[in-house]
Amino acid sequence: xxxxxxxxxxxxxxxxxxxxxxxxxxxxxxxxxxxxxxxxxxxxxxxxxxxxxxxxxxxxxxxxxxxxxxxxxxxxxxxxxxxxxxxxxxxxxxxxxxxxxxxxxxxxxxxxxxxxxxxxxxxxxxxxxxxxxxxxxxxxxxxxxxxxxxxxxxxxxxxxxxxxxxxxxxxxxxxxxxxxxxxxxxxxxxxxxxxxxxxxxxxxxxxxxxxxxxxxxxxxxxxxxxxxxxxxxxxxxxxxxxxxxxxxxxxxxxxxxxxxxxxxxxxxxxxxxxxxxxxxxxxxxxxxxxxxxxxxxxxxxxxxxxxxxxxxxxxxxxxxxxxxxxxxxxxxxxxxxxxxxxxxxxxxxxxxxxxxxxxxxxxxxxxxxxxxxxxxxxxxxxxxxxxxxxxxxxxxxxxxxxxxxxxxxxxxxxxxxxxxxxxxxxxxxxxxxxxxxxxxxxxxxxxxxxxxxxxxxxxxxxxxxxxxxxxxxxxxxxxxxxxxxxxxxxxxxxxxxxxxxxxxxxxxxxxxxxxxxxxxxxxxxxxxxxxxxxxxxxxxxxxxxxxxxxxxxxxxxxxxxxxxxxxxxxxxxxxxxxxxxxxxxxxxxxxxxxxxxxxxxxxxxxxxxxxxxxxxxxxxxxxxxxxxxxxxxxxxxxxxxxxxxxxxxxxxxxxxxxxxxxxxxxxxxxxxxxxxxxxxxxxxxxxxxxxxxxxxxxxxxxxxxxxxxxxxxxxxxxxxxxxxxxxxxxxxxxxxxxxxxxxxxxxxxxxxxxxxxxxxxxxxxxxxxxxxxxxxxxxxxxxxxxxxxxxxxxxxxxx
Numbered sequence: 013x014x015x016x017x018x019x020x021x022x023x024x025x026x027x028x029x030x031x032x033x034x035x036x037x038x039x040x041x042x043x044x045x046x047x048x049x050x051x052x053x054x055x056x057x058x059x060x061x062x063x064x065x066x067x068x069x070x071x072x073x074x075x076x077x078x079x080x081x082x083x084x085x086x087x088x089x090x091x092x093x094x095x096x097x098x099x100x101x102x103x104x105x106x107x108x109x110x111x112x113x114x115x116x117x118x119x120x121x122x123x124x125x126x127x128x129x130x131x132x133x134x135x136x137x138x139x140x141x142x143x144x145x146x147x148x149x150x151x152x153x154x155x156x157x158x159x160x161x162x163x164x165x166x167x168x169x170x171x172x173x174x175x176x177x178x179x180x181x182x183x184x185x186x187x188x189x190x191x192x193x194x195x196x197x198x199x200x201x202x203x204x205x206x207x208x209x210x211x212x213x214x215x216x217x218x219x220x221x222x223x224x225x226x227x228x229x230x231x232x233x234x235x236x237x238x239x240x241x242x243x244x245x246x247x248x249x250x251x252x253x254x255x256x257x258x259x260x261x262x263x264x265x266x267x268x269x270x271x272x273x274x275x276x277x278x279x280x281x282x283x284x285x286x287x288x289x290x291x292x293x294x295x296x297x298x299x300x301x302x303x304x305x306x307x308x309x310x311x312x313x314x315x316x317x318x319x320x321x322x323x324x325x326x327x328x329x330x331x332x333x334x335x336x337x338x339x340x341x342x343x344x345x346x347x348x349x350x351x352x353x354x355x356x357x358x359x360x361x362x363x364x365x366x367x368x369x370x371x372x373x374x375x376x377x378x379x380x381x382x383x384x385x386x387x388x389x390x391x392x393x394x395x396x397x398x399x400x401x402x403x404x405x406x407x408x409x410x411x412x413x414x415x416x417x418x419x420x421x422x423x424x425x426x427x428x429x430x431x432x433x434x435x436x437x438x439x440x441x442x443x444x445x446x447x448x449x450x451x452x453x454x455x456x457x458x459x460x461x462x463x464x465x466x467x468x469x470x471x472x473x474x475x476x477x478x479x480x481x482x483x484x485x486x487x488x489x490x491x492x493x494x495x496x497x498x499x500x501x502x503x504x505x506x507x508x509x510x511x512x513x514x515x516x517x518x519x520x521x522x523x524x525x526x527x528x529x530x531x532x533x534x535x536x537x538x539x540x541x542x543x544x545x546x547x548x549x550x551x552x553x554x555x556x557x558x559x560x561x562x563x564x565x566x567x568x569x570x571x572x573x574x575x576x577x578x579x580x581x582x583x584x585x586x587x588x589x590x591x592x593x594x595x596x597x598x599x600x601x602x603x604x605x606x607x608x609x610x611x612x613x614x615x616x617x618x619x620x621x622x623x624x625x626x627x628x629x630x631x632x633x634x635x636x637x638x639x640x641x642x643x644x645x646x647x648x649x650x651x652x653x654x655x656x657x658x659x660x661x662x663x664x665x666x667x668x669x670x671x672x673x674x675x676x677x678x679x680x681x682x683x684x685x686x687x688x689x690x691x692x693x694x695x696x697x698x699x700x701x702x703x704x705x706x707x708x709x710x711x712x713x714x715x716x717x718x719x720x721x722x723x724x725x726x727x728x729x730x731x732x733x734x735x736x737x738x739x740x741x742x743x744x745x746x747x748x749x750x751x752x753x754x755x756x757x758x759x760x761x762x763x764x765x766x767x768x769x770x771x772x773x774x775x776x777x778x779x780x781x782x783x784x785x786x787x788x789x790x791x792x793x794x795x796x797x798x799x800x801x802x803x804x805x806x807x808x809x810x811x
Contacts, residue, residue, distance in 0.1 A: 016047045021058040021149050023285035023421050025135040028127070029062065032119040035112040036062040039124055040149060041135035043286040043416060054142040057124060058149040059117075060246075061110030064277045064427030067249045068113075074432055075107040075249070076446050078268070080261055083452025091456040091519050099452055101229045102261030104236070105253040108277050110246040110425065111148075121146050148246050152420060153282040156242040156250055159275050161234045161260035233257035242279060252277070265447065271433050278426040285421045289414060291338035294364055296409035300332050302372045320368075324361055333409070335360045367411055457520040459538055461488050464513045466586040469506035470547065479647070480560055481506075482547045484585045489539035489574065490518045495528030497539060497574060504585065532577055541575030542585045543568055546649060552631075557644050559631040563621055564590075564651030591655030593617055594688040597643030602695045604637045608668035608675065611635045613693050615646055615661045618684065622652040660684040663695050678703045 021040030028039050042048070042056035049055055067075040082100040085093045112120070125144065131137035138144055236254030243250055256264065267274025304327055305320075327333045337360065436443045463486045470478035484504040489497040502514040520535050530539070544567040549560040567590040570576035600611055616630035633644045660682045669675030680696035681704055696703060 016044055016051050016053070018042045018048060018056040018145075018147075019044050019416070020284055020286050020418065022135060022288060024287055027060070028124070028136070030120045030123045030127075032123065033112075033116045035116045035120070037112065037117075037120050038062055040285070043135070043288070045136075046134045049138075049140045049142075052140065052142065054140070055138055055144045056147060057121075057144055058147050059120075060149045060283070060423060061112075061425060064108050064110055064279055064425055066429050066431060067107040067109040073445060074435070076429070076432060077105045078264060078447050079103040079450055080265065080447070081450040081452055082258075083450075083455070085452055088460055088515075088517075089453065089458055091458055099229060100231075100258040100261070101233065102256045102264060103253070104256060104264060104275070105251075106275075106429065107249040107251045108427065108429075109249045110279065117146075149283045149285075149423075151244040151246070151281050151283050151423075154242040154244050155280045156239050157278040157280065158236045158239045158252055158254075159277075160236070161232075161256060161263060161274070229255075229257045231257045231259045234260050244281075250277075250279075268429075268432050268447075269436065274428075276426055276428050278424060280422070280424045282420045283423050284418055287417045287419065288339065289416055291336075291414040292360060292363060292412070293336040293338075294333065294360065294367070294409060294411040296327070296333040298371060298409055301327060301368075301409065304332060305372065320365070321361055324364055328360075333364065363411055363413065364409075367409060371409075458517040459490060459520045459536065460515065460517040460581055461538060461540070461583055462513060462515050462581060463488075463502065463583045463585060465504040465508075466584050466588070467504075468587070474555075479587045480547045480549050480562060480649075481587055482545045484587075485543045485545065486514065486583075486585055487541040487575070488516050489541075491521075491526050491529055491533060493521065493525055493527065495526055495530065497530065530574065530577075534579075537577050537579045539574045539576065540578050540583060541568070541570050542583075544585070544587060544590050546590075556634070557639075557642055559615075559633070559644075559646045561629065561631065561646075561648045563628070563649065564623055567591075567649070567651040569653065587649075589653055591622070591650035591652035592688070593648040593650070593655070593657045593659060594646070595659075595691055596645030596647075597690050598633065598646065599643050599690075599692050600635055600640065600695055601692050604635065604640050607637045609637060610666040610668070611693075611695055612664040612666070613661055614664070615659055617648055617650070617655075618658040618660060619655065622650060622655075656686065657688045658684070658686045661693065663693060665695060665698070680704070 020043060022043040023040060025041055029036055030039065031037070038060040040058045040060065042058065045055040069075060080102045084096070084098050086096045087093050111117070125138065128136050128138045130139065132139065234254065234256045236252060236256075238250065238252035238254075263274050305323060324333065328335055432446065436446075465484050467481050467484065468478045470480050483506075485501065486504075487499050487501040489499045492498055498518075500516045500518075502516070504512055504514070518538075523529070523535055526533075546562045546565050546567070549562045550558075552559060569585070569589050595615070598613070602611075604611070612632060612634045614630050614632045617628035619628070620626060621628055628648070628650070631646055633646075662682045663680040664677065665679075666677040667675045676698065678696070678698045678700075680700065681702045683694070685691070
């Protein structure tokens with residue numbers, strides 16, 4: 013016996029499934045198992061996977077990951093974003109395998125041995141002491157397809173992918189490289205979409221008119237990669253990955269948490285199998301065959317191979333060609349095998365074509381390439397052109413052959429990625445291995461600062477209107493990877509307008525990416541330095557109603573070389589932060605009645621100046637009868653952020669005298685208060701005990717002016733002196749009272765019998781009753797009374 017070896021599985025002998033641990037395998041015997049055992053060699057059994065499953069790592073974890081991402085990103089917060097953008101979806105990645113684990117494969121193989129040990133079946137029986145061998149079935153092609161989770165643009169469900177043996181619309185053949193477009197680029201998009209059953213009729217990004225939120229992913233977007241030609245060994249793995257929109261992402265997440273995976277993978281394999289010993293006999297009259305083909309010939313005598321096969325089948329039915337296929341009837345199930353072979357007319361047609369190629373056709377030499385078949389069973393292509401010979405051939409077709417024949421058998425399998433649900437259900441902590449969430453708003457962050465000036469710019473025409481700020485400056489610093497601060501800056505000026513602001517941004521670095529980072533710095537913090545640059549304030553002579561004091565021309569709001577470390581996004585450069593005291597309007601709580609009355613108020617901030625630790629300079633305002641309705645304003649810029657708006661004021665009252673009389677004045681105590689804003693100054697009266705200084709009216713009653721007559725009894729002289737301490741406010745010509753008191757404290761008589769005496773009144777407001785006389789009686793002295801009856805410009809009447 014010639015040396016015999018295993019050739020390959022025989023499909024016609026049937027297949028037997030065995031399973032263990034949830035895995036099921038199909039087994040096919042080798043076509044030479046009987047000969048191998050008779051030669052003392054081990055039989056061979058070929059196994060085939062029956063499902064597609066998730067591949068696993070060495071530690072048993074699945075090779076699966078699902079990254080759910082979502083984020084609201086904007087140009088203000090994220091690098092590389094224009095406007096506002098909302099994104100949601102998922103990134104899926106996994107690997108599949110058709111091979112069971114090694115221990116499962118061993119258990120299943122042992123089941124087969126137990127089932128066929130000692131059996132005399134020609135192909136399945138194990139009758140020798142030599143242990144059988146197990147091999148995976150030879151796969152010559154594997155086309156993988158993965159679920160399409162998005163509907164067609166019109167809402168319909170995508171049609172199933174065409175089988176690898178079907179002719180593609182582009183005219184290619186399965187497994188062949190993608191055809192190129194006119195510009196030479198591969199048909200990448202078409203090749204991806206064609207297996208999914210999607211026509212490229214619209215973009216897969218969402219148009220704005222569809223009403224979705226602005227996003228660069230359609231909510232039904234689905235683009236899963238990895239389908240197409242797969243591995244031809246079941247031990248290998250096929251990897252898949254894809255990007256999906258928000259709705260497929262939700263479906264994937266839910267399906268893997270509810271029992272079965274929502275992703276299905278198909279592997280449409282072709283395996284090389286053998287037929288049993290077959291006797292083929294073909295007989296025919298070449299004259300009749302050629303005459304028949306000539307009658308059906310196309311223009312120019314050309315035939316396509318599909319046309320030739322159709323004519324062959326017709327001639328076989330009409331009897332012009334006699335075909336006999338004989339199968340060894342001693343084989344198990346020989347009747348079914350006979351029927352199976354008869355149905356495979358391509359076996360017979362192939363033999364006919366080998367003979368016809370030499371006799372009646374004149375094409376290029378025919379080369380049999382079964383593995384590249386598109387239409388014929390053994391590989392005769394569907395696109396070849398044949399031309400009839402012009403001359404007639406007169407002979408008989410008589411072909412006989414007994415042989416084992418190999419052919420390609422379709423073998424599709426699929427799977428739904430089962431198993432992950434059980435792992436998560438048994439141990440919920442395992443979920444984080446496979447399902448994670450990425451928040452895109454945290455990715456590629458910017459460190460943004462928005463700076464706004466808060467200042468009441470001075471009116472160029474009236475410097476005392478507004479704040480005397482020339483300009484404001486701001487600098488924002490952020491460390492580079494070496495820890496050195498890099499600065500960006502901006503100036504604010506009055507010409508910028510009230511809506512002025514400044515934005516600056518830099519990419520946020522991870523803390524670990526910055527060496528020698530500044531102390532206290534974290535990735536979300538920046539350094540800021542703000543300054544206020546003041547103009548020269550107007551002098552006191554420019555406007556008597558306003559006083560502006562600037563103690564430091566340049567104020568550092570964030571002192572130090574590096575300024576201040578902040579995490580706030582919105583920042584201000586506020587003029588009030590320069591230690592400001594602002595009083596206004598400043599008014600009096602009294603009304604001046606004539607031009608002789610003047611009130612002066614001195615204001616002074618409390619505390620020490622920051623620059624030289626001296627007291628703050630005081631300012632003084634004056635009110636008179638003509639301008640008393642005009643409010644006063646006082647602003648002080650100390651340059652000290654810790655300054656408290658505490659101040660004191662003192663009131664000085666002046667009453668002017670005449671040419672022959674002197675006026676009067678008094679000064680109230682210092683009054684301390686706090687807070688900026690409006691204030692009404694309390695003007696003290698002359699009789700206020702708290703007055704620190706009081707200059708009284710000069711004497712105008714002399715000894716020679718005293719009365720000469722006095723009543724019998726006790727007398728009281730009028731002596732030179734000022735107004736009494738109990739004199740009312742009206743006594744000094746200020747509003748508040750209509751009564752007057754006498755100098756001695758004795759109220760004037762109200763008796764109707766009392767003689768009415770004329771009153772002489774001085775311009776300063778003092779009068780004597782009765783009028784003084786230079787004659788003096790010897791027997792009595794009349795008491796004279798001096799009272800303050802108010803100012804008057806009317807001279808006293810003569811007696």
